[in-house]
Amino acid sequence: MADIATGTTTQARPARRLPPEAGVFIALVLITLVFEVLNRLNGGSFLFNTREASDAIFNDQRLQIIILQVSITGIIALGVTMVIILGGIDLSSGSVVGATAMIAMSFAQTATVNGAPNPKAIFGDWAMDLPVLVPVAVGLGCGLLAGLVNGLLIAYTKIPPFIATLGMMVTARGVARWWSNGEPVSFPTGSYGAIANGDFVGWITFGALQAPGLNPVLMFLGLAVLFQVLLSTSLFGTRTYAIGSNEAGARMAGLPVDRHKVLVYVIAGILASFAAVILSSKNLTAQAGMGVMYELDAIAMAVIGGVSLAGGRGSIVGTVIGALIFGVIISGFTSIRLDAYYQEMVKGAIIVGAVVLDQWRQARRARRA
Numbered sequence: 266m267a268d269i270a271t272g273t274t275t276q277a278r279p280a281r282r283l284p285p286e287a288g289v290f291i292a293l294v295l296i297t298l299v300f301e302v303l304n305r306l307n308g309g310s311f312l313f314n315t316r317e318a319s320d321a322i323f324n325d326q327r328l329q330i331i332i333l334q335v336s337i338t339g340i341i342a343l344g345v346t347m348v349i350i351l352g353g354i355d356l357s358s359g360s361v362v363g364a365t366a367m368i369a370m371s372f373a374q375t376a377t378v379n380g381a382p383n384p385k386a387i388f389g390d391w392a393m394d395l396p397v398l399v400p401v402a403v404g405l406g407c408g409l410l411a412g413l414v415n416g417l418l419i420a421y422t423k424i425p426p427f428i429a430t431l432g433m434m435v436t437a438r439g440v441a442r443w444w445s446n447g448e449p450v451s452f453p454t455g456s457y458g459a460i461a462n463g464d465f466v467g468w469i470t471f472g473a474l475q476a477p478g479l480n481p482v483l484m485f486l487g488l489a490v491l492f493q494v495l496l497s498t499s500l501f502g503t504r505t506y507a508i509g510s511n512e513a514g515a516r517m518a519g520l521p522v523d524r525h526k527v528l529v530y531v532i533a534g535i536l537a538s539f540a541a542v543i544l545s546s547k548n549l550t551a552q553a554g555m556g557v558m559y560e561l562d563a564i565a566m567a568v569i570g571g572v573s574l575a576g577g578r579g580s581i582v583g584t585v586i587g588a589l590i591f592g593v594i595i596s597g598f599t600s601i602r603l604d605a606y607y608q609e610m611v612k613g614a615i616i617v618g619a620v621v622l623d624q625w626r627q628a629r630r631a632r633r634a
Contacts, residue, residue, distance in 0.1 A: 285571035285578075289586045296590060300597030311600055327596065329479065335566075335592035336485040337547075339585065340540040342563035343485075343492050344533030346584045349567055350496070351529050352509040352576030353419060353426040358537040358563060360437035361411045362556025365541035367441050369404030370450040370551035373397070373457040385451045387444075397456040404542045405535055411437060412534020416527030434560070441553040451550040461547035481543050486585075488536070493581035505529060510577030561616055566591055568619040575627055591615075 301311040312327055341358045348355045374383055376393035383393070411433055418429040444450075465483055466476035476483070496502035504525050508515045516522050540559075545551040570587030572579030594615070598608045 286580060286583045286586060289570055289583055289590070293586055293590050293593065296597070297593055300593065300600065303597075303601050307601065309600070311597060327600075329482075331589070331592040331596045332482045332485075333479070334595055335588040336481040337540045337544050338559050338562050338591075339485045339566065339588040340481075340488060340543070341537050341559055342566040342584050342588055343488055343581060344536035345560070345563040346567045346570075346572050346579060346581060347492065347496070347505060347529050348426075348533050349564070349572050349574060350509045350576060350579050351505050351526065352512060353526070353530070354430060354564070354574075355415065355530070355533050356427065356430040356560050357411060357415060357433035357437055358533065359556040359559035359561075360434045360441065361408055361534060361537040362541040362544065362559055363441035363553055364411075364437040364444070365404045365407040365538040366545040366551035366555045367444040367450055367553060368407055369400045369538075369542050370453060370457075370545045371400075371444070372403050373400035373453040373545075374450070375452055375454045378452050383452050385449065387450060394454055397454065397460070400453075400457060401460070401542055404538050406538075408534040408536070408538025408541075409531055410534070411537070412531035413527065415534065416530030419530065420523035420526040438553075441555075444553070447553055449550050449552045453546070453549060457546055458549050459546075461543045462549075481547060484539075484543065489581050489585050496581060501528075506577055508576075562591065562612075565612075565616040565619050568623050569615070572623075573627060574620065574623050 297312060301313060304311040341362070345355055345358060371387040372392055372395055374386060374393055376383060376386075376390060378384065386393070415426075415430055415433055418424045418432075419426050461480050462478055463480055464475055464477040465480045466474050496505065504515070504520055507518070507520060508522055508525060512522060541556065544555060566587040567579065567584045568574060568587070569590055570579070570583030570585070572583060594611070595608065598611065
């Protein structure tokens, strides 16, 4: 830009742009305020306490419910986020949850229930009262196998990710129903139930602090921090973004594209199976229908959080905020007593809206380029 009076030329500074996560966070705040207003109009409250006797600003019980509602699906969303950044998609995670829950719970059963033999026993005495690491390892192995099959099919047979993971979705759901002829698998050992229902905070602080039943939340947040660091600071993250942005360019640069695809899908499968272990531990039972629609919720959380379906863009932080938006919406509808079938309709609209928003963001970036 030229200054006529002085004859000097100055260069305009580019406008600072907020990170995509900031916009998602603002949306979270606005949605929360909307539900707060709706509840106040009905004489209640949503997240803010209105009781004079309460010293806390926020309704801790409501906050815990919101975070607990999304923590298990949020763990799945972490893996889905990395898959989408890579330029792929994973439709199998919900079915992997169902199959893993059934299989892992089969190795977590206790031998006796109220002094009588376990009426839901799947195997003999050799599979009863096993150390908790056994069902956890079996469950994670199921996810590893599912992710490995997905990754190998996509990387080396060049099957589109949609088709490969759709096939795994149908197969895993069939395995879940076949495993015990559709019957629930119940009565786990106390140590397995403590995975989700115990008090990890109390254990590590020797009782100084207590957070019973919040283990799923702590695991979700811990894994989110881990994978955010990996994506933003490690070679793993650099390769994931590079392949998602331009796979042909990544191959020309000598990156092990196929191996990395397999690795990302394996991680996504392990995270889905870990979510299944937590879910079955929390419910103290496993059913073949567990995890239905979880894959779509996870994809929606990621896309709402700013992850581009075109690949190459997004973050774990955005996905965590997207998960919180989902939790606020579900809890908010419950607080205003909206019927469950309306909630499902709205969730469907959110998924479609998230995809439309992603397409709009891509078109805007293309115009700027």
